[in-house]
Amino acid sequence: MNDGFSDYGWWSLVAINSLIFIVFAFSFTRPKSPRDWRSFGAFSAFLVALFTEMYGFPLTIYLFSGWLSSRFPEVDWFAHDSGHLLEMMFGWGGNPHIGPFHLVSTVFVLGGFILLALAWRVLYRAQRGQTVAMTGPYALVRHPQYAAFILIMFGFLLQWPTLLTLLMFPILVFMYTRLAQHEEREALAGLGEEYRGYRNRTPAFFPGFGSKLRLGTAVLFILALPAVIAFTSAPDRIEGNAPALRHDLIQAHFDELRRMGTRR
Numbered sequence: 001m002n003d004g005f006s007d008y009g010w011w012s013l014v015a016i017n018s019l020i021f022i023v024f025a026f027s028f029t030r031p032k033s034p035r036d037w038r039s040f041g042a043f044s045a046f047l048v049a050l051f052t053e054m055y056g057f058p059l060t061i062y063l064f065s066g067w068l069s070s071r072f073p074e075v076d077w078f079a080h081d082s083g084h085l086l087e088m089m090f091g092w093g094g095n096p097h098i099g100p101f102h103l104v105s106t107v108f109v110l111g112g113f114i115l116l117a118l119a120w121r122v123l124y125r126a127q128r129g130q131t132v133a134m135t136g137p138y139a140l141v142r143h144p145q146y147a148a149f150i151l152i153m154f155g156f157l158l159q160w161p162t163l164l165t166l167l168m169f170p171i172l173v174f175m176y177t178r179l180a181q182h183e184e185r186e187a188l189a190g191l192g193e194e195y196r197g198y199r200n201r202t203p204a205f206f207p208g209f210g211s212k213l214r215l216g217t218a219v220l221f222i223l224a225l226p227a228v229i230a231f232t233s234a235p236d237r238i239e240g241n242a243p244a245l246r247h248d249l250i251q252a253h254f255d256e257l258r259r260m261g262t263r264r
Contacts, residue, residue, distance in 0.1 A: 007080035013055040028120040049164040060162045108155025116148035140207040146176040147205045
């Protein structure tokens with residue numbers, strides 16, 4: 001296990017990857033006010049914390065190495081690939097880069113950066129013309145740039161979860177929500193009824209078909225996701241009894257969902 005620890009300590013990769021993602025994000029956000037800089041700085045800190053554990057020092061694995069080794073003794077937790085914690089614990093096994101969590105995370109991260117780039121183009125043209133950005137991604141949600149940052153961070157959490165990034169994620173979501181509210185007040189003051197009408201007919205962060213349906217779909221997805229992942233991707237880590245155990249866990253999960261629906 002100690003030999004595997006040499007897979008880390010790549011501080012040059014920490015710096016290079018952090019700079020690439022930070023500069024790319026900066027090129028599409030261009031923070032101006034102190035509030036903008038604080039939110040961008042927090043996002044940058046998220047990336048630095050992520051890549052520090054990904055290539056520099058695996059703090060989360062180090063702190064939980066005792067529990068991880070006892071729960072999954074077949075895994076060399078200080079090998080670099082083992083930093084894909086969800087893949088090691090629930091994935092298909094084998095190469096974690098082609099496992100379910102890594103593939104889904106790639107969709108979120110790549111999709112987030114594409115959304116960020118598309119949203120910036122629309123916003124830039126609207127700001128130059130002093131009009132409301134209402135085309136492209138802005139036709140679906142009012143704050144696609146902040147939604148893009150949330151998608152990127154969530155994708156990285158699926159790929160390489162760490163204690164620091166897990167703690168920072170809800171804080172950053174809260175910061176982006178507050179920043180969006182502040183920007184809307186400024187837009188109402190500067191653009192008046194045009195922006196008010198846009199705000200009334202366009203969701204803030206998540207496109208949907210009405211608030212109640214959108215909320216219900218989100219809740220159902222969150223509640224059902226653990227069972228779906230367990231059924232489709234979890235390996236049989238305990239010989240013999242694993243399929244029956246997995247079936248019991250999934251059945252118990254859906255029984256709880258039915259009980260919640262009955263209480264409502």
